Amino acid sequence: MFRAPLSPRRAAGGALGLAALLLLTGCSAPDAAPANSGPVTGGTLTYASGDAEPTCLDPHVGGNYPQALISTQYLESLVSKNADGEIIPWLATEWAEAEDGLSWTFTLRDDVMFTDGTPLDAEAVRANIAHLQDPETLSSTGYLALGKVTSTEAVDPSTVRVLLSEPDSALLESLSQPWLAIQSPTAIARGMDENCASPVGTGPFVVEEWNRQNSITLVRNEDYTSPPADAEHDGPAYLERIVWRFLPDSASRYAALQAGEVDMIDNAQPDTIVQAAQDDALEELDAPRPGASNRLELNSGKPPFDDVRVREAFIRSVNVDDAVEGLFFGTAERSYSPLSSVEPLAVGDESLFGFDPEAGAALLDEAGWSERDAEGYRVREGQRLTLRLPVSTNQSIPAEQSLFEQVQATARDAGFEIVLEPLDLSSWYGALAANEYDLVSAPYTKVGPDVLRILYHSDGTTPAPSGYFANHAQVRNPELDAILTEAGQVSDPDRRAELYAEAQRIVLEGFYILPLYDQQNTYLLRSDVRGVRALPTVSAPTLYDAWLDR
Amino acid sequence: MSDLEVSTRIARSATSRRAGTRRSATVGEVVAALVIVFLLLSALLPGAIAPLDPLAIRPLEAFSPPSPGSWFGTDESGRDIFSRVVHGTASSLLIGVSATAIGLGLGLILGTAAGMLGPVVDFSVNRMLEVLFAFPGLLLALFFIVIFGPGVVTATIAVGISTAPGYARIIRGQLVSIRRSAYVEAATVLGRSRWQILYRHILPNTLAPIFVLGTLGVGQAIVWAASLSYLGLGAVPPAAEWGAMLAAGRTYISTAWWLTFFPGLFIVLTATAITVLGRRLQQRVREQG
Numbered sequence: 001m002f003r004a005p006l007s008p009r010r011a012a013g014g015a016l017g018l019a020a021l022l023l024l025t026g027c028s029a030p031d032a033a034p035a036n037s038g039p040v041t042g043g044t045l046t047y048a049s050g051d052a053e054p055t056c057l058d059p060h061v062g063g064n065y066p067q068a069l070i071s072t073q074y075l076e077s078l079v080s081k082n083a084d085g086e087i088i089p090w091l092a093t094e095w096a097e098a099e100d101g102l103s104w105t106f107t108l109r110d111d112v113m114f115t116d117g118t119p120l121d122a123e124a125v126r127a128n129i130a131h132l133q134d135p136e137t138l139s140s141t142g143y144l145a146l147g148k149v150t151s152t153e154a155v156d157p158s159t160v161r162v163l164l165s166e167p168d169s170a171l172l173e174s175l176s177q178p179w180l181a182i183q184s185p186t187a188i189a190r191g192m193d194e195n196c197a198s199p200v201g202t203g204p205f206v207v208e209e210w211n212r213q214n215s216i217t218l219v220r221n222e223d224y225t226s227p228p229a230d231a232e233h234d235g236p237a238y239l240e241r242i243v244w245r246f247l248p249d250s251a252s253r254y255a256a257l258q259a260g261e262v263d264m265i266d267n268a269q270p271d272t273i274v275q276a277a278q279d280d281a282l283e284e285l286d287a288p289r290p291g292a293s294n295r296l297e298l299n300s301g302k303p304p305f306d307d308v309r310v311r312e313a314f315i316r317s318v319n320v321d322d323a324v325e326g327l328f329f330g331t332a333e334r335s336y337s338p339l340s341s342v343e344p345l346a347v348g349d350e351s352l353f354g355f356d357p358e359a360g361a362a363l364l365d366e367a368g369w370s371e372r373d374a375e376g377y378r379v380r381e382g383q384r385l386t387l388r389l390p391v392s393t394n395q396s397i398p399a400e401q402s403l404f405e406q407v408q409a410t411a412r413d414a415g416f417e418i419v420l421e422p423l424d425l426s427s428w429y430g431a432l433a434a435n436e437y438d439l440v441s442a443p444y445t446k447v448g449p450d451v452l453r454i455l456y457h458s459d460g461t462t463p464a465p466s467g468y469f470a471n472h473a474q475v476r477n478p479e480l481d482a483i484l485t486e487a488g489q490v491s492d493p494d495r496r497a498e499l500y501a502e503a504q505r506i507v508l509e510g511f512y513i514l515p516l517y518d519q520q521n522t523y524l525l526r527s528d529v530r531g532v533r534a535l536p537t538v539s540a541p542t543l544y545d546a547w548l549d550r
Numbered sequence: 551m552s553d554l555e556v557s558t559r560i561a562r563s564a565t566s567r568r569a570g571t572r573r574s575a576t577v578g579e580v581v582a583a584l585v586i587v588f589l590l591l592s593a594l595l596p597g598a599i600a601p602l603d604p605l606a607i608r609p610l611e612a613f614s615p616p617s618p619g620s621w622f623g624t625d626e627s628g629r630d631i632f633s634r635v636v637h638g639t640a641s642s643l644l645i646g647v648s649a650t651a652i653g654l655g656l657g658l659i660l661g662t663a664a665g666m667l668g669p670v671v672d673f674s675v676n677r678m679l680e681v682l683f684a685f686p687g688l689l690l691a692l693f694f695i696v697i698f699g700p701g702v703v704t705a706t707i708a709v710g711i712s713t714a715p716g717y718a719r720i721i722r723g724q725l726v727s728i729r730r731s732a733y734v735e736a737a738t739v740l741g742r743s744r745w746q747i748l749y750r751h752i753l754p755n756t757l758a759p760i761f762v763l764g765t766l767g768v769g770q771a772i773v774w775a776a777s778l779s780y781l782g783l784g785a786v787p788p789a790a791e792w793g794a795m796l797a798a799g800r801t802y803i804s805t806a807w808w809l810t811f812f813p814g815l816f817i818v819l820t821a822t823a824i825t826v827l828g829r830r831l832q833q834r835v836r837e838q839g
Contacts, residue, residue, distance in 0.1 A: 251803050271805045319609070326609035327626060393782065398801040402626045405788045409607040409627070420787055 036549050039233070043548040044241040045529065048253050050267030052394035052425050053246045056196035057207060057216070060132050062466050063141025063179035065289075065445055065538075069266065070244055072540040073218055074115075075181035075201035078106060078125070079172055080228040081447065081536045085344060087172045088229040091120060091182055091202065101167030101491065110158045112226045114184035116200045122154035127185035129162070137192070140464035144454050145174035145446070148488075167489040169496060170450030176537045177447055202226050204237040204544040218242040231545060232531060238547035250398060257282065257524055263548075264525040264532065264541075270328040270399050276524050283527050285541070287534035288342050289519040291446040292455060293335040294400070296389075296407070296514040299438050301461070301474030304385060309367040311511035314387070315353060316360035317414035323406040324517060327399045332517040338452060338507050340518050342539075345449045345497050347504040353514065360414050369415070378415030386417045387438040392428040395443055397520065404441075433467050440472050443519050445538050449500045453484040456507050473512040480506045575830070582826035585819050592639035600636035604629065604790040613806050623808040625799065627788070631808060634790040635816050641785065642792050642820065645706050646772035652710025653771070654764050657717025664718070665725030666748060675722075679715045687712040688774060695783050702791075705784035709774045713767060720763060724756045758835045765828035769821035776817050792817050 051066035059067035059075070078092040094107040112120040129152045132142040148168045153161045162171070174180060187200035198207045204227070205218040224236045245262065247253040254272040256262045258279075268276070268284075276282040298305045298314065305311050324334050335341065337348035364370070369378040369385050378385040389408075391401055401422070408418040418439070423431060431437055444455055454460055458481050460471030480503060487499035507513060521539050525532060531545035575583075592599055608628030616623040622631035664675035682690065690712035691705070698704045728734060729752065737747050778784040779793030787794060792813040799809025 250801050254804065269801060271802055275805060322609035323627075326612035326628060398798070399626070401787065402798070406607050406609055406627050408788065409605060422782055422786060 039238050039531065039545075039547040040549065041238050041547070042240050043238075043550075044243060045239050045264065045543060045546060045548065046243045046245060046262040047543075048245045048247040048256055048262040048265045050248055050250055050253055050265065050397075051246075052248075053213065056192075057210065058183065058192075058195050058199040059179045059181060060128075060137055060139050060142050060183070061192065061196060062468075063139055063143075065443065065540075068178040068445070068538055068540045070216060071181060071199070071201075072178050072203075072535060072542055073205045073242060073244075073544075074203040074207055074221075075178060075183060075199065076203050076226060076228075077178065077181045077537070078108075078175045080230070081173075081176050082230045083536050085536070087176060090176075090228045091226060095172070097167075097491070101489065102164050104162045104164070104171055105155070106160050106162070108158045108160065109226060112202050113223065114187070114200050114202055115206045115221050115223075116184050116186055118184045118186040118200075120182065120202055121157045122160035123157070124185045125160045125182060126152040126154050127188060128180075128182050131183075131188050132180065135465040138466040139179075140466040140468040140470075141177070141179040141446075143464050143466075144460075144470065145170075145177065145180060147459075166485075167491065169488055169491055170448050170453075173448035173450065174446075178538060178540060205239075205242060208241075213246075215246070216244040218244065227544060228535075230536075233545060237544050238531070239543060242543060248394070254524070257526070260526065263529050264523060266521075266523050266541075267397055268522045268524045269397060270331045272524070273331050273522055274329045281527050283525050283529075285523040285525065285532060285534060287521050287523070287539035287541075288340055289443070289445045289521045289539045290340050290342050290448070290537075291451040292444040292519070293337055293340050293346075294441060294443060294516045294519050295335070295338065296439050296441050296516065297473040298512055298514070299435075299440070299472065299474055300510075300512055301476075302435065302438075304367075304369070304387075305438055307367050308511055309363045310369070310385075313360040313363035313367070313369075313414070314411065314416060315511050315514050316356045316363070317411050317416065318407045318514070319355045319410045320353070320403075320407070320514065320516060321355065323403045327402055327406075328517070331522070332520055335515040335517050336508075337515055338455070338504050338513060339449060342518070343449055345500045347501045347508075348515070349505070349508050352508055352511075355410075357414055364415065372415055375417075376412070376415065377417045384417055385415060386419060387411075388419050388421060388431075388436060389439040390421045390423050390428050390431040390437050391441070392425055393422050394425040394428075396441060400441070400516075400520075403516070429468065432469075432472065433463070437472075441516070442470075442472055444470060445519065447537050449496075450488055452500060452503050452507070453488050456503070456512070457481050457484045473507075475507070475510070475512050477506065477510070573833070578826055579830050582823040585823035586827060589639055589643065589820060589823070592636045593643050594640075596633075596637045596640065600630070600633040602630040602633040604634040604637040605788055606630075613802070615806070616808055622812040623806070625795075625809050626802060626806075629788075631795075631812050634795060635792070635812050638790040638792050638795065638813070639816070639820075641702070641789070642772055642776065642817075643768075645702065645709070645775040645784075646768045646820075646824075649706045649709035649771040649775060650713065650764050650767040652707060653713035653767060654717050654760060656711065656714035657721055658760070660714065660718035661721025661725060662748075664722040665729065666744070666752075672722075675718070679719055682715040683719075687716075688777065691774065691778060692781075692783070695778065700778075700783040700786075702785050702789075705775055705778040708778065709771050712774070713771065717760075717763065717767070721756060721760060724759060725752060728752050728755050758838075759832075762828060762832040762835055765831055766825055769824040769828070772824075773817060773821050 054067045059071045076091055079087050080090045082088045092106040092108055096105050131137055132139050132146055148164045148166055149162055150165050151163045155161050184200040188195055197210055204221055204224045206221050208219045209217045220237050220240050222236050250269045253265045257265045298311045300306055324332055336350045336353055337346045339346035364378055369380045371379045373379045411418050454470045456475045458476040461469055461474055463469040483499050483503045487496055490496050528549040530549050531547050532541055535542050611624055611628040612626050614624040620630055625631055660675055664672045691708035694708040694711055695704055734751055737751055776793030779791050780797045785791035785794045795813040796810050802809050
């Protein structure tokens with residue numbers, strides 16, 4: 001039989017059957033055992049971000065989370081943080097605080113080059129800090145974090161000294177953030193436009209091309225030598241290329257991931273997180289951001305929220321618990337603290353945030369908002385109790401926007417009229433700058449509890465060079481200012497914890513904020529993408545250790 | 551749209567033979583009429599059809615699929631989708647009708663100017679219309695919204711303005727053909743003034759086709775207005791507007807289809823029903839002509 005000549009027709013049939021078989025096995029391969037036993041070099045990873053496309057790829061300029069996400073791939077900081085929350089070496093190998101706390105000395109690695117060939121040295125660090133503090137740079141996050149730095153000295157090529165106006169217990173945490181990453185001084189000197197388009201760092205990838213409104217292409221840095229102390233491997237990254245796309249629509253983003261068109265997405269929606277958990281081809285990376293919790297801030301700088309009774313009445317009148325339960329499918333936990341749950345010094349007080357419409361109504365009566373108009377809204381002296389809530393559609397995921405609608409609906413029963421204003425990012429910044437808001441939800445990510453100083457110290461009502469001010473609740477409390485100032489200076493950990501607990505108590509009891517939940521930061525990725533982790537600093541993913549098991 | 555004029559003429563000569571023999575309504579037309587009656591009832595008496603408050607939230611009953619208790623299911627905030635769709639009818643119809651009225655009004659002014667005020671005006675209006683035709687209608691609407699800001703009122707005006715060039719061109723064509731007709735020539739010979747001719751002879755003969763055009767345009771205007779709301783440029787949350795409901799529901803399209811299906815169904819039904827009825831009217835007008 002086996003010697004019988006094969007007719008052409010039979011041969012064709014056999015080939016077809018074989019092809020079908022190959023196709024079938026090809027299809028089932030991803031579900032089978034991993035294709036490789038260890039990291040494989042090469043390949044392109046496609047990342048789809050739901051965040052707004054940055055207007056500048058240099059995170060010194062402005063300084064928001066979309067910039068942190070991508071710049072983590074090509075820029076590096078002086079120090080990093082490990083999973084236990086300890087500061088670990090990165091571009092700096094050692095550091096020491098002076099006796100009087102008024103200066104810090106950093107020892108730099110002497111074998112690192114920026115990808116344009118400029119050496120990493122003390123002069124480069126000095127130039128970066130000067131760049132961040134230069135009003136022309138329009139920095140907000142980095143600028144605010146360096147508020148106490150008066151000057152920087154290059155002691156010798158690998159030693160840099162940072163001089164402070166007062167001790168800064170948060171300096172190392174601040175320097176670990178991507179917004180204070182160290183860039184090539186040669187590249188910075190090209191001017192803002194060019195540096196925004198192609199910033200140059202020491203990272204594992206290099207910006208190759210930015211196709212605006214579409215994608216950014218990063219290629220591997222073949223000469224890479226400077227992974228943080230907690231990385232999985234040494235030498236260049238495994239991936240050859242990263243295509244960083246912007247897919248603002250969450251449903252299309254998830255569909256693209258399901259179809260394998262992209263390998264990883266951020267800003268995953270609660271319903272898709274639940275769905276992905278049942279899909280073997282997808283995996284979840286949940287990395288809550290440090291710093292502030294997601295919260296509604298009540299603008300205490302103008303009526304009606306300049307009256308603490310109206311603030312408390314509002315907080316008592318809205319039902320957040322049911323909204324979180326209905327919209328987040330158990331993927332988000334209610335917060336009662338100004339700080340993220342990943343901050344060890346976070347303090348919460350559930351008793352202040354119970355849903356109690358009757359208590360709210362009594363407070364409104366007491367504050368003079370006792371009448372109701374024809375539509376059922378509270379009025380005082382002919383003025384309706386109206387609250388404007390500008391919503392950044394780039395920063396608030398749809399579930400959060402729905403949550404605000406529910407807040408609007410429950411507050412309505414109590415007689416508050418909430419006007420929701422969905423805005424794109426720049427109009428939203430504009431509304432804040434013009435003080436045209438009574439309520440706002442503005443995420444703020446920073447490593448460590450010093451974020452409280454940025455958000456609630458009265459200095460935070462003064463805009464940074466970018467025009468952004470962080471104290472949206474417009475808290476101006478001298479007692480709180482004094483506590484936050486002292487907390488930012490003491491190096492004794494117990495005293496520091498005590499002061500920050502006191503500061504949080506003042507913010508919570510003053511009803512300046514309505515905490516909602518941690519800043520949601522869930523990534524979904526294809527199961528054959530391995531080695532991705534979130535850097536413990538601000539929870540941005542690093543693709544340095546990532547490889548494709550296919 | 552502009553070849554409607556041509557098709558009107560061709561159709562007119564084709565159907566003139568049947569003039570006088572009135573065709574009875576087709577099944578589609580009866581269904582369309584029923585849909586429109588339902589829509590009008592929904593717009594005028596929404597509470598009688600859907601007694602639940604379209605804005606009332608029940609967070610713990612969010613994402614319930616359609617059931618006997620809640621025909622169209624509930625949305626992400628536990629609001630009743632049937633109520634929202636019914637209560638949204640008035641605003642959707644109002645936007646469609648107002649936008650069409652604006653478009654027709656502008657079209658009437660421009661078309662009459664071009665058709666009646668002599669070759670210089672005709673030439674300049676026509677060139678302007680050609681420039682406007684170079685942009686797709688929705689793009690014109692978006693351009694208008696960029697300048698005047700989003701909202702229901704601006705979206706309505708934007709849709710109206712972006713449909714005006716089409717109407718203007720059809721109206722001009724209509725006027726030009728009527729102006730050349732025998733009875734207008736006769737009136738001119740009899741020494742009637744230009745305005746008398748316009749008022750007594752030309753306008754009455756253009757109004758019927760314009761009314762038909764308007765009816766056909768309402769369906770399109772509703773779709774466009776819903777598109778603008780879908781893009782977040784029209785009605786804002788939590789308004790029960792069909793386009794805004796589609797936009798809010800699309801996030802959950804893979805897990806809760808009913809959030810987008812029902813508002814989408816109503817948009818399609820409304821636009822289709824109005825168009826079917828408009829076509830019927832169009833035929834009637836032709837038969838009479």
